[in-house]
Amino acid sequence: MPLQQQTLLRDAMRRLNMTRDAFANRIGVARRALDTWLLPDESAESRAMPEIASRYVMEILERTPAGDEYTQRVQSPSILYEGRPHLLSVDQFTRDSVEALFRVADTMQPIARRQKITRVLEGAVLANLFFEASTRTRVSFGAAFCRLGGSVCDTTGFTFSSMAKGESIYDTSRVISGYADALVVRHPEKGSVAEFVRATNVPVINAGDGPGEHPSQALLDLYTIQREFSRVGKIVDGSHIAMVGDLKYGRTVHSLAKLLALYRGMKFTLISPASLEMPASILDQITRGDHVVEQTSDLHAGLKGADVVYATRIQKERFADESIEGYTPDFQINQALVESVCGPDTLIMHPLPRDGRPGANDLSTDLNHDPRLAIFRQTDNGIPVRMAIFAVLLGVEKQVQHSMRDAAWKAPAYIGPDDAVFHGVD
Numbered sequence: 001m002p003l004q005q006q007t008l009l010r011d012a013m014r015r016l017n018m019t020r021d022a023f024a025n026r027i028g029v030a031r032r033a034l035d036t037w038l039l040p041d042e043s044a045e046s047r048a049m050p051e052i053a054s055r056y057v058m059e060i061l062e063r064t065p066a067g068d069e070y071t072q073r074v075q076s077p078s079i080l081y082e083g084r085p086h087l088l089s090v091d092q093f094t095r096d097s098v099e100a101l102f103r104v105a106d107t108m109q110p111i112a113r114r115q116k117i118t119r120v121l122e123g124a125v126l127a128n129l130f131f132e133a134s135t136r137t138r139v140s141f142g143a144a145f146c147r148l149g150g151s152v153c154d155t156t157g158f159t160f161s162s163m164a165k166g167e168s169i170y171d172t173s174r175v176i177s178g179y180a181d182a183l184v185v186r187h188p189e190k191g192s193v194a195e196f197v198r199a200t201n202v203p204v205i206n207a208g209d210g211p212g213e214h215p216s217q218a219l220l221d222l223y224t225i226q227r228e229f230s231r232v233g234k235i236v237d238g239s240h241i242a243m244v245g246d247l248k249y250g251r252t253v254h255s256l257a258k259l260l261a262l263y264r265g266m267k268f269t270l271i272s273p274a275s276l277e278m279p280a281s282i283l284d285q286i287t288r289g290d291h292v293v294e295q296t297s298d299l300h301a302g303l304k305g306a307d308v309v310y311a312t313r314i315q316k317e318r319f320a321d322e323s324i325e326g327y328t329p330d331f332q333i334n335q336a337l338v339e340s341v342c343g344p345d346t347l348i349m350h351p352l353p354r355d356g357r358p359g360a361n362d363l364s365t366d367l368n369h370d371p372r373l374a375i376f377r378q379t380d381n382g383i384p385v386r387m388a389i390f391a392v393l394l395g396v397e398k399q400v401q402h403s404m405r406d407a408a409w410k411a412p413a414y415i416g417p418d419d420a421v422f423h424g425v426d
Contacts, residue, residue, distance in 0.1 A: 005049045006038055007106040012057050014099055014226065019233045027056055038230075040113070077101045077392045085393045086197050086204045090215045090255045095262040101388055102223055104397045108384035111147050114411030116404040119149035120396040127180035128154045129172075129196075130207070131187045136352055136379060137207050137217070141184045144386035148396070153180065173199035182394065185209075203393040211249040217351055218255030220385040224378045225308060225347065232345040234307060238265040242303050244333065245271075245312035245362070247278040252351040253312055254282050261286040268293045271302040273331075276314070299331055300341055308347045309333065311363045313355055334364035338372065348373045369418065376416060 013023045024034040036047040077100040081088050093101075110116040126145040130138050133156065142152040169192060176183060177200035184205045185193045190212035197204045208214045222236075229235060241260060243253045247270055257278070260266055268286060270278050270293065277295060287293050296302045303309055311333050338348065348367065352375060355362040367373045391397040414420050 004107070004110065005054065006040070007103075007109070008054065008057060009034070009038055009049070010106055010227075010230065011103050012061055013230065014102065015061065017235060017237065019235055020230060021233050027053065027060070029053065041115075077104050077388070077397060079389065079392050081197065084197075084201065085395075087215055087389060087393065088193055088197065088204070088206045089213050090218050090259045092215075093259065093262070098219070098222065098259065098262065101219065101385075101392065102226070104388035104391060104400075105223060105381075105384040107401050108387040108391075110404065111400075112380070112383040112387065114407055114409075117147075117149075117407050118400055118403045118405075120399045120403050121145065121148040121150035121390065121394065124150040124181040124394065125179065126150055126152045126390075127176050127183050128152055128156075129176065129183055129185045130154070130156045131185075132208070134186055134207070136382075137186065138184075140379070140382045141205070141207065141216075141386055144383050145182075145390055147383065148387055148390055148400075150181075150390075169195040170199040172196075173204075176200075177202045182390065205389065205393070208251055210251070211254075212251055213255045214251045214351075215255050216382075216386055216389060217252045218259050219389070220382040221252070221256050221310070221349060221351070221378065222259050223385050224349065224374060224381045227381070228347050228374055228377070229307075234345070236260070236263045236266075238267075239263075239307040240267040240269065240305055241308045241310065242269040242271060242306035243278075243310045243312070244299065244302070245331065246276045246314045247272045247312070248276045250312040250351075253310065254279070256310065257282055257286050261289065261291060264290060266291045269302045269306065270295045271297065271299055273297050299333075300337070303333075303337070303341045306342065306346060308349060309338075309342065311348070311350045311354070313350075313353065313362045331361040332359075332364055333362075333367070335366040335370065338367065338370065342372070344372075346372055348375075349378055350375045352379065376419075380415060 013020070016023065016026070018026060020034055021031055024031045033047070036045055037049040039046040078097060079085060079087050079092060079101070081092055111118055126142065128138050128142055138154065138156065142154065145152055173183070173196040180202065182203045182205070183196060183200065184207050185196050186207040187193060188210050190210040193204065193206040193209045206213060206215055226236060229239070243257065247253050257268065268291065272278070274297065283293065294302075333348070338346070348363070348370070350363045354375075356365040363375070388397070391400055
């Protein structure tokens with residue numbers, strides 16, 4: 001099966017580190033023509049890329065030196081923790097390996113959109129071990145595994161688990177490894193997922209370890225930023241990221257900040273009350289290199305000039321007897337605030353769940369119809385990214401492209417009622 005033209009073009013722009021305008025100029029076509037080649041096949045405005053253009057793009061990539069400052073080296077994806085296939089932290093990634101994983105995610109897009117199916121993981125079993133309540137992450141991982149042809153066994157909650165009866169993490173991990181071919185683990189204690197890894201040789205994925213990390217969320221967030229930036233003519237290098245809310249316990253911002261620090265010339269504005277500031281260990285990591293890091297409790301001033309506003313809810317479940325001083329409803333990001341301080345292309349993100357109740361100090365629901373709000377496109381992107389993670393960890397990433405066949409059922413043209421508005425994003 002030939003490489004899908006959208007995948008080829010996005011891969012080329014990523015590896016050459018070019019915006020759509022720059023890439024269109026590089027291959028000698030109008031920006032409008034490039035846009036029609038990048039649209040999904042089901043779009044009425046989608047056009048097939050001429051074969052001569054496809055050959056020219058591939059020639060450019062072949063001629064581009066691996067050492068070029070603006071080109072990422074081509075390599076096979078690899079996700080290794082201490083030499084074994086596990087995903088525990090974004091610290092396992094280089095910029096090159098992130099880009100390689102995203103190339104696999106691009107190939108997963110037709111499957112994630114229900115246009116194609118594959119059975120490369122037929123017969124494989126995933127154990128979703130969630131010792132902390134979850135809806136989105138648990139279902140997302142399960143759906144991603146199923147779309148690759150595997151099956152899923154779920155467990156949720158700690159109270160009635162064997163661990164609540166005194167069983168060690170080591171024993172639990174070793175036992176479940178005898179039942180399943182991969183483990184996805186969420187646990188309320190930081191560092192706990194590493195304990196699961198020590199007892200097994202089957203791949204383990206960290207789906208959140210207390211206030212520690214959430215690597216797959218960070219990867220899908222970065223993947224979303226890249227795709228959204230491509231639509232509006234931006235690149236990640238040199239962008240301004242504003243992170244808002246509970247930066248102390250918000251594991252998603254910990255992982256995302258470290259991933260973004262792999263890029264060049266980033267500006268981070270960290271907006272929170274003093275009691276919820278980013279941990280020193282994360283600050284130390286993202287202040288290296290040529291990045292600028294600012295900390296403030298002034299929401300209005302901090303959001304000005306931001307290319308991405310990444311909001312987080314307060315992690316109430318992480319608090320013991322601590323007080324939350326200064327975290328008032330003034331921290332709510334709503335339509336009026338966005339209109340007054342954000343640009344027309346500012347990307348508004350949130351890892352979800354958000355507190356949508358009136359007066360909550362979170363991301364307001366009055367932004368739901370603002371095209372800058374990307375939270376549902378984020379969650380949609382979680383499927384191809386998590387499919388890519390599974391494919392790489394289980395060694396089937398090279399089989400997917402050739403195993404696809406048309407879906408037999410009638411899939412919805414758009415996943416949600418408002419998705420048609422963002423049809424050009426894909």
